[in-house]
Amino acid sequence: MSEQAPLITMQLMGKNYRVPAGLTLMAAIEYAGYKLVRGAGCRGGFCGSCPTLYRREGNHRIFTALACQTLVEDGMCLVQMPFVPLITRPYDLYTITPQANTLLQHFPEIAGCVACNTCTRSCPQGLPVMDYIQASLRGDIERAALLSFDCISCGICSSRCPADIKHYAVGLLARRLYGKYITPNAPDLAERVAAIETGDVTAELDTLMALSATELRSRYEQRTFEVVAEQEDPYSATRSYNSAMDPVDYQDELEVSG
Amino acid sequence: MEISDGYPAAMRQSIARVEATRSARLGRTFPAMSLDERKALLLSHHPDYKAGAKRPLLFGSGQGMALNHELADLFEARPLVRASLDLSKIDHDVDLLVIGGGGAGTVAAIWAVKAGLDPRKILVTTKLRHGDSNSTMAQGGIQAADRPEDSPAQHFLDVMGGGHFTNQPELVRALVQDAPLIIQWHEHLGMMYDKDASGHFIEHPGGGTSRNRMHSARDYTGLEMMRVLRDEARNLGIPVIEFSPVIELLCDDEGRVSGAVLINLETRHYHIVRAKATIITTGGLGRLHMQQYPTTNHYGATADGLVLAYRVGARLIDLDAVQYHPTGAAFPAQMAGLLITEKVRGLGAQPLNCDGEQFVFPLEPRDVEASAFIRECAERGKGIKTPQDMCGVWLDAPMVDLIHGPGTIREALPAMFRMYARFGIDMTRDPILVFPTLHYQNGGIATDEHGATSVPGLYAAGEVMGGVHGKNRLMGNSLLDFNVFGRRAGMAAATYAREHPAGKLSLAHVAAYEAMLHDAGIKTTRTAPRILPDYRGKEALDRYLDIPL
Ligand SMILES: Cc1cc2nc3c(=O)[nH]c(=O)nc-3n(C[C@H](O)[C@H](O)[C@H](O)COP(=O)(O)OP(=O)(O)OC[C@H]3O[C@@H](n4cnc5c(N)ncnc54)[C@H](O)[C@@H]3O)c2cc1C
Numbered sequence A: 001m002s003e004q005a006p007l008i009t010m011q012l013m014g015k016n017y018r019v020p021a022g023l024t025l026m027a028a029i030e031y032a033g034y035k036l037v038r039g040a041g042c043r044g045g046f047c048g049s050c051p052t053l054y055r056r057e058g059n060h061r062i063f064t065a066l067a068c069q070t071l072v073e074d075g076m077c078l079v080q081m082p083f084v085p086l087i088t089r090p091y092d093l094y095t096i097t098p099q100a101n102t103l104l105q106h107f108p109e110i111a112g113c114v115a116c117n118t119c120t121r122s123c124p125q126g127l128p129v130m131d132y133i134q135a136s137l138r139g140d141i142e143r144a145a146l147l148s149f150d151c152i153s154c155g156i157c158s159s160r161c162p163a164d165i166k167h168y169a170v171g172l173l174a175r176r177l178y179g180k181y182i183t184p185n186a187p188d189l190a191e192r193v194a195a196i197e198t199g200d201v202t203a204e205l206d207t208l209m210a211l212s213a214t215e216l217r218s219r220y221e222q223r224t225f226e227v228v229a230e231q232e233d234p235y236s237a238t239r240s241y242n243s244a245m246d247p248v249d250y251q252d253e254l255e256v257s258g
Numbered sequence B: 001m002e003i004s005d006g007y008p009a010a011m012r013q014s015i016a017r018v019e020a021t022r023s024a025r026l027g028r029t030f031p032a033m034s035l036d037e038r039k040a041l042l043l044s045h046h047p048d049y050k051a052g053a054k055r056p057l058l059f060g061s062g063q064g065m066a067l068n069h070e071l072a073d074l075f076e077a078r079p080l081v082r083a084s085l086d087l088s089k090i091d092h093d094v095d096l097l098v099i100g101g102g103g104a105g106t107v108a109a110i111w112a113v114k115a116g117l118d119p120r121k122i123l124v125t126t127k128l129r130h131g132d133s134n135s136t137m138a139q140g141g142i143q144a145a146d147r148p149e150d151s152p153a154q155h156f157l158d159v160m161g162g163g164h165f166t167n168q169p170e171l172v173r174a175l176v177q178d179a180p181l182i183i184q185w186h187e188h189l190g191m192m193y194d195k196d197a198s199g200h201f202i203e204h205p206g207g208g209t210s211r212n213r214m215h216s217a218r219d220y221t222g223l224e225m226m227r228v229l230r231d232e233a234r235n236l237g238i239p240v241i242e243f244s245p246v247i248e249l250l251c252d253d254e255g256r257v258s259g260a261v262l263i264n265l266e267t268r269h270y271h272i273v274r275a276k277a278t279i280i281t282t283g284g285l286g287r288l289h290m291q292q293y294p295t296t297n298h299y300g301a302t303a304d305g306l307v308l309a310y311r312v313g314a315r316l317i318d319l320d321a322v323q324y325h326p327t328g329a330a331f332p333a334q335m336a337g338l339l340i341t342e343k344v345r346g347l348g349a350q351p352l353n354c355d356g357e358q359f360v361f362p363l364e365p366r367d368v369e370a371s372a373f374i375r376e377c378a379e380r381g382k383g384i385k386t387p388q389d390m391c392g393v394w395l396d397a398p399m400v401d402l403i404h405g406p407g408t409i410r411e412a413l414p415a416m417f418r419m420y421a422r423f424g425i426d427m428t429r430d431p432i433l434v435f436p437t438l439h440y441q442n443g444g445i446a447t448d449e450h451g452a453t454s455v456p457g458l459y460a461a462g463e464v465m466g467g468v469h470g471k472n473r474l475m476g477n478s479l480l481d482f483n484v485f486g487r488r489a490g491m492a493a494a495t496y497a498r499e500h501p502a503g504k505l506s507l508a509h510v511a512a513y514e515a516m517l518h519d520a521g522i523k524t525t526r527t528a529p530r531i532l533p534d535y536r537g538k539e540a541l542d543r544y545l546d547i548p549l
């Protein structure tokens, strides 16, 4: 039997609505009768289009969340933020080089960071945002890239920052510089691309294209499979690129929602 | 209801059985099916073969194609504008119009610039924000045969077999042959793919692949790709209009596509775009909720592009086949339908029934795997029931850390881990409940290997196009496909735009479509494209008054 959820009261844009407990903020807004145009994108925690500000009863703080990833609470008072305006200077990644001051040159405002940690506290992804801004300021592109990797550009941090920093744009440039210049290029890839460009793979594909349906089927059934088991395990934070250096501790999140 | 660590007591009992069999299952995998076994299972349990779920299309170039009712409804619907709409004032006069700011559209616009078009003479228009799309949501990865053990020919075989040999071979050839070029382009754009210390990609297996060729960026592969592509497009100065979906294409007096009508979702103004070439990259259809399945897709995935293209007479292909991803979240209810990436199985997690037993090879092609889950729940009654009356099978997530070492889940699957943690479940300790979810369109607008549709001036790329994957797509081939065909369509459309001046705008095809509806005896007040699904609560809608304000 499906159980009926009890109703709770939440305040949306200053008005009270009764909605079933257990809904996400986004589902509750829709339940209340709003058809969303802004404020909804992926509906799964990946696009950052649903940043929401709210207060809780009996608490002086402002909380921030993704509407699609957060459950309603009784007495919560919320508003959705459409977006945080962003204007950045264009750059050409092919001509800039990763120097210690590259990020600072492109985003001079990071020098104004007062280390208040508001960005970190407000990030719905639980990222150490202040740390990646500080790393950018020090010219540690690698650290900035790795710490900001899970950023979904929701802009919540930027809306709260007293220094008006565009955190997600800083992280993005750090990651592109890291991906392009600091990580070594894949050796096999370059060889394969060269082979394709000189037409070395053409003959084999021509052969397959010329096969009859039955011949193609039997070629498919006779495929050999790569053995996976004996590989050296690639997941080691010290040996591989693009692995989290300071794995964020989600224990808090587990306790809050548990 | 008693909940412990995220699960109610009844589900905990089944989890205990999963834990009891875990050590014996390590290193022992259920055998894969033969082609004949696959076929029998699909016929008996895949939603595509469900009796009564489809009806044939009654008119137009796709007449006779059997479509799910939800999709057929869109074709059998009236246009949102009349043929008499005033087209005299052109708001944007451009060389290239790209409809849809997801992956394919952004790639197409970038490559049109690389092929010589002035970025200021390109317009990208999109329904929500630039990048709010299925592309951003892709987690698992992108295929490309770039290791010495692998080859484009091997990739070709996998794609053809995965699609049950219904694919268009020349499109598959383009896909596998361009794949390494695309990955290299991404490397040059600074995308952070997972690599080992010497720069080799860390490549995983995927359902239906015979080599490890899945490149990923943790489990945020699509997010990383989309934000880099969007940044590149911005840096090139390509104009993008957000919250302005296309509601109808425009033709010239010779029937060539020559632009579109956009609607500003907030002010409801329409805009007329005249373009020498037009590319449709509107993505998929998950939000139609075929057969009432939940979906993994983003809010704007409502098949608009198919409707737009059909109205100007473009040929469609393979739309009878829809992809249900085997592993959609089935619990907790707030996550219903959200995608659990195939990478979880790629890293060793096994699907299990309520008794903790394996019942299927973990990495069959998606349609086969999904059918096996449906059979386990429906026919065999071995699924696990949730308090909301959903049914699912277990995916034994903790095996990933057992096989690859503690910390792997957090490092390789941070999005998955974070999503479950938000709803109180720790997937490093407990299995997760899954059931098939509506995921991918498979078929779409028919094109040649340069993205050209059957209508001059109109190109298509990405999920909205059909033929590459035949009737079933393998994981990692659609991120690839939007790059390969986005690039090809962008370059081909740039050439077309240089050679064909824009003509006089017309909506004659809208009048013709209305006439076809009439002749087919279809009387309806339904309109299409759908633009956005409606999730407003029933209680609220019951009291809704449509009054002028
Ligand atoms: C959750 C999830 C996970 C996935 N994981 C993988 C994976 O691991 N590997 C893989 O290869 N593939 C994966 N896929 C599939 C893949 O992401 C998509 O098929 C692919 O990104 C589609 O790209 P696209 O550019 O064609 O469409 P999209 O990226 O969806 O872009 C379409 C755009 O068009 C816009 N649009 C729609 N209608 C209109 C209109 N009328 N006017 C203007 N604009 C419009 C939309 O708003 C959207 O921005 C996944 C998909 C989902 C949903």
Ligand code: SF4
Binding pocket: A112, A113, A114, A115, A116, A117, A118, A119, A120, A129, A130, A133, A160, A161, A162, A163, A164, A165
């Ligand atoms: S909110 Fe702004 S000023 Fe405060 S720590 Fe973060 S970046 Fe620095």
Ligand code: SF4
Binding pocket: A048, A122, A123, A124, A125, A126, A127, A129, A150, A151, A152, A153, A154, A155, A156, A157, A158, A167, A168
């Ligand atoms: S770093 Fe800022 S923009 Fe990125 S996810 Fe966190 S709050 Fe959002």
Ligand code: FES
Binding pocket: A039, A040, A041, A042, A043, A044, A045, A046, A047, A048, A049, A050, A066, A067, A068, A069
């Ligand atoms: S809607 Fe995309 S993150 Fe919430």
